[in-house]
Amino acid sequence: MLRRDRWALAGAITVAVLGVAAVAADLLTAIEGQDPYTYRSEVLDPQTGGPAGALGGVSGEHWFGVEPLSGRDLFAIVVHGARTSFLIGLAATAVSVVLGVLIGAGAGYLGGWVDRVVTWIADVFLGFPYLVFMIALGAVVPSSVSRPLLLIVVIGFFGWPSIARIVRAQVLTLKKRNFVSAARILGASPRQVFRAELLPNLWAPIIVVATLSIPGKIGLEAALSFLGVGIPQPTPSWGRAISTAVEWVVTDPMFLFFPGGALFLATWGFTVFGDGLRDALDPKTEVRR
Amino acid sequence: MSKQAHRLVPVVAAVALLAACGANDPKTTGADTAKAEQGGTLRILNEGQTVNYDPAKSSSLPITSLGYVHRRLTGWQNAEGKQAEVVPDLGDTGKASDGGKTWTFTLKDGLKFSDGTPIRSKDVKWGVERTYAPAFSGGLGYHKQLLVGGADYRGPFEGKGLDSIETPDDKTIVFRLTRPYGDWPWIASTPAFAPVPEGKGAEPDYGEHPVASGPYQIAEYQRGVKVRLTRNTNWDKGSDQIRGGLPDEVLFQLGQDASVVSQRLVADSGDDKEAFGSSFASPAQLAQLQGNASAKQRLVTSKSGALAYLALNTQKLTNPKVRQAFQYAVDKTSYQIASAGSAQLAGDTATTLITQGIAGREQFDLYQTQPTGDPEKAKQLLTEGGFPNGLENLDFVVSKSNDGPNKAQAIQAALAKANIKVNIRVLDSDAYEAETNQAKDAVYDLTLSSWQPDFPSANANIQPLFASSEIGGGGYNISRYSNPDVDKLIEAAQSEVDPAAAGKKWVELDKKILGDSPVVPLIYTRNSFLHGSKVANFFIADFPSYPNYLQAGISK
Numbered sequence: 007m008l009r010r011d012r013w014a015l016a017g018a019i020t021v022a023v024l025g026v027a028a029v030a031a032d033l034l035t036a037i038e039g040q041d042p043y044t045y046r047s048e049v050l051d052p053q054t055g056g057p058a059g060a061l062g063g064v065s066g067e068h069w070f071g072v073e074p075l076s077g078r079d080l081f082a083i084v085v086h087g088a089r090t091s092f093l094i095g096l097a098a099t100a101v102s103v104v105l106g107v108l109i110g111a112g113a114g115y116l117g118g119w120v121d122r123v124v125t126w127i128a129d130v131f132l133g134f135p136y137l138v139f140m141i142a143l144g145a146v147v148p149s150s151v152s153r154p155l156l157l158i159v160v161i162g163f164f165g166w167p168s169i170a171r172i173v174r175a176q177v178l179t180l181k182k183r184n185f186v187s188a189a190r191i192l193g194a195s196p197r198q199v200f201r202a203e204l205l206p207n208l209w210a211p212i213i214v215v216a217t218l219s220i221p222g223k224i225g226l227e228a229a230l231s232f233l234g235v236g237i238p239q240p241t242p243s244w245g246r247a248i249s250t251a252v253e254w255v256v257t258d259p260m261f262l263f264f265p266g267g268a269l270f271l272a273t274w275g276f277t278v279f280g281d282g283l284r285d286a287l288d289p290k291t292e293v294r295r
Numbered sequence: 296m297s298k299q300a301h302r303l304v305p306v307v308a309a310v311a312l313l314a315a316c317g318a319n320d321p322k323t324t325g326a327d328t329a330k331a332e333q334g335g336t337l338r339i340l341n342e343g344q345t346v347n348y349d350p351a352k353s354s355s356l357p358i359t360s361l362g363y364v365h366r367r368l369t370g371w372q373n374a375e376g377k378q379a380e381v382v383p384d385l386g387d388t389g390k391a392s393d394g395g396k397t398w399t400f401t402l403k404d405g406l407k408f409s410d411g412t413p414i415r416s417k418d419v420k421w422g423v424e425r426t427y428a429p430a431f432s433g434g435l436g437y438h439k440q441l442l443v444g445g446a447d448y449r450g451p452f453e454g455k456g457l458d459s460i461e462t463p464d465d466k467t468i469v470f471r472l473t474r475p476y477g478d479w480p481w482i483a484s485t486p487a488f489a490p491v492p493e494g495k496g497a498e499p500d501y502g503e504h505p506v507a508s509g510p511y512q513i514a515e516y517q518r519g520v521k522v523r524l525t526r527n528t529n530w531d532k533g534s535d536q537i538r539g540g541l542p543d544e545v546l547f548q549l550g551q552d553a554s555v556v557s558q559r560l561v562a563d564s565g566d567d568k569e570a571f572g573s574s575f576a577s578p579a580q581l582a583q584l585q586g587n588a589s590a591k592q593r594l595v596t597s598k599s600g601a602l603a604y605l606a607l608n609t610q611k612l613t614n615p616k617v618r619q620a621f622q623y624a625v626d627k628t629s630y631q632i633a634s635a636g637s638a639q640l641a642g643d644t645a646t647t648l649i650t651q652g653i654a655g656r657e658q659f660d661l662y663q664t665q666p667t668g669d670p671e672k673a674k675q676l677l678t679e680g681g682f683p684n685g686l687e688n689l690d691f692v693v694s695k696s697n698d699g700p701n702k703a704q705a706i707q708a709a710l711a712k713a714n715i716k717v718n719i720r721v722l723d724s725d726a727y728e729a730e731t732n733q734a735k736d737a738v739y740d741l742t743l744s745s746w747q748p749d750f751p752s753a754n755a756n757i758q759p760l761f762a763s764s765e766i767g768g769g770g771y772n773i774s775r776y777s778n779p780d781v782d783k784l785i786e787a788a789q790s791e792v793d794p795a796a797a798g799k800k801w802v803e804l805d806k807k808i809l810g811d812s813p814v815v816p817l818i819y820t821r822n823s824f825l826h827g828s829k830v831a832n833f834f835i836a837d838f839p840s841y842p843n844y845l846q847a848g849i850s851k
Binding site for chain 2: 043044045047050052053054055056074075076077145149234238239240250253254256257258
């Protein structure tokens with residue numbers, strides 16, 4: 007079905023390419039002969055500290071040029087940054103999905119006061135100024151706590167309400183269906199009903215919502231790194247590279263172009279791929295293309 | 296006592312002696328040959344939300360913003376190619392007696408406050424006493440422990456004066472110190488020695504409407520927006536050798552974004568022609584200027600400046616061999632590039648604690664190596680120190696301000712080559728101060744800092760950073776270096792009234808302390824400032840590395 011939707015296909019290919027780059031970052035930089043940590047003053051302009059040569063120092067040796075003031079290889083920073091972004095985006099999504107499905111299915115299936123409390127809490131979380139909260143948390147949590155883990159847990163935690171709401175709505179309709187009622191009458195426990203009857207019918211919406219939430223999470227990690235409370239130095243991160251590059255945009259626009267472009271492609275790719283998935287899996291929203 | 300980053304500063308001008316400049320010398324004066332003339336409005340573009348005009352709370356240099364409004368007992372005369380001198384301001388430069396324990400100053404004739412009342416020695420005394428009040432702390436406090444009875448004095452608002460400051464008549468003021476102190480005339484140029492009319496200044500916002508003694512008074516003070524200074528008609532140019540008093544008005548525009556300031560000054564249109572920026576130009580801004588001939592002409596860079604250094608916490612890295620390894624492991628070239636893009640804009644690599652331009656300084660290098668470092672030698676020292684496999688997981692704390700994280704990464708990459716693995720921990724400046732200056736016990740292993748002496752004496756280079764009394768409690772001994780021998784030698788050097796003899800003692804201390812390797816000197820940081828095309832007589836002298844605000848004017 008995806009083959010009929012060219013945009014979704016383009017998104018899927020983009021995501022796949024970036025994903026391969028992230029997984030094979032070490033291999034790719036080894037082929038290029040660089041790494042994202044080594045300072046190289048010889049590739050910088052001795053007058054300004056900016057990259058020597060046109061287009062931010064793009065050459066056969068440095069495919070995306072180099073970072074001003076350090077001479078670190080920008081291609082290496084971008085592909086290793088992809089690894090950081092994908093790791094955090096996907097892991098945080100997994101956290102959101104597990105929490106969201108359990109809480110949403112519980113609320114929908116049990117109903118009553120549980121449902122009311124969960125719905126109310128989800129509303130509170132959806133309106134919560136989580137970016138401010140995360141910045142504050144980043145400043146308070148001791149540095150002995152691993153930052154990537156902290157980011158995954160926090161970003162993942164704040165993602166559960168949107169998934170829980172969709173799962174709850176789905177469960178509310180499912181539980182009135184005859185096959186679920188039959189299972190209950192036959193004496194299946196809530197756990198059995200959930201695993202054998204509900205979950206198989208929930209996968210489609212879960213996959214769609216999860217895919218559509220990945221770009222937001224990648225963007226959130228980049229935003230936190232941009233603000234200096236995300237991934238610590240020297241681990242490459244798109245957000246931090248963009249933050250440094252903003253000041254250089256007049257003299258070295260390519261320094262902003264590559265990490266900025268990578269972030270754009272990743273979020274765009276996941277979004278159109280997710281849209282395509284939704285159209286494919288849910289005939290009601292199908293649009294003619 | 297104050298870090299360079301906390302200061303608000305400008306540059307001094309002189310007719311450029313460009314012929315004398317070598318290829319590697321920065322341009323320290325404005326490009327213009329136009330003369331600064333009387334009149335006009337000088338605009339100063341400032342990142343901060345306020346400009347502090349309360350002398351008790353100020354750490355401002357005698358040649359920058361505070362000098363517009365307040366005179367002090369003594370002042371600084373500085374010019375390019377000359378060492379800064381202490382010169383008379385309100386008073387003379389002081390006479391020592393009792394072997395340097397008693398200092399007597401005589402005030403000039405006919406001095407008046409902006410309200411027309413005469414400036415008496417009692418008003419200077421009141422100003423000094425006011426700095427002891429807990430409500431008005433935060434300014435430079437070199438005098439606080441030195442004056443007899445200062446240790447437990449709590450300011451004049453509790454009804455008691457400080458008896459060690461005597462005012463036998465309206466023109467004489469005598470200071471009695473706990474020990475001989477040769478640099479007292481320099482101490483008398485700190486903001487605490489600005490006069491405050493006796494009995495005034497009890498309100499917390501005195502700094503927004505102080506009684507002026509300098510060429511300007513505050514006409515308008517709007518936090519976060521502007522401070523407008525207009526002429527003080529009771530100021531007499533004839534009695535003041537350090538202030539030009541050229542512009543009719545000085546206007547501070549507050550809360551400006553640094554990059555916007557830079558773009559405005561590069562564009563040089565309208566009122567911005569008469570403006571200069573009070574903060575340092577960043578590396579990216581400097582790189583942009585290289586392609587703009589007109590703006591490049593209007594960039595002034597100091598010849599030298601604050602010592603940037605890597606502090607090694609001697610309480611945690613207790614083995615001197617291990618600390619010495621850091622002297623070889625750092626790459627000063629990559630630090631220069633990370634801080635300003637090139638060695639010329641960043642400043643010379645440093646090997647001594649006493650900064651360039653300080654009288655009596657001696658150039659030496661205890662750890663000779665190439666500027667890019669020698670990781671092999673560092674590894675060898677680590678092995679001798681008992682760490683053949685290098686060091687792991689050292690805690691490297693840096694402040695977010697002043698581009699700290701990027702400079703720290705350059706150090707981190709260099710140390711890694713010598714098998715020293717460090718984790719950078721970035722803190723906001725308040726949290727950073729709490730951990731480094733305030734904390735009784737420090738957890739960090741390394742930190743990055745810079746130090747500009749508060750007055751041009753080796754004393755101000757060394758004592759604040761290495762006396763054991765300056766560990767924690769707001770002191771700046773952030774390598775937590777404590778050596779009883781050094782403490783004794785510091786006291787002996789401070790007691791020396793003869794500057795030449797004192798200079799020798801400080802050089803000895805410089806070598807002795809560096810032998811213990813509590814810090815790695817990195818560079819003598821050059822500061823760059825950008826000004827508009829009509830700002831004239833805008834120059835940075837050899838010391839301090841800031842423009843002289845008081846001499847700048849507007850050309851027609």
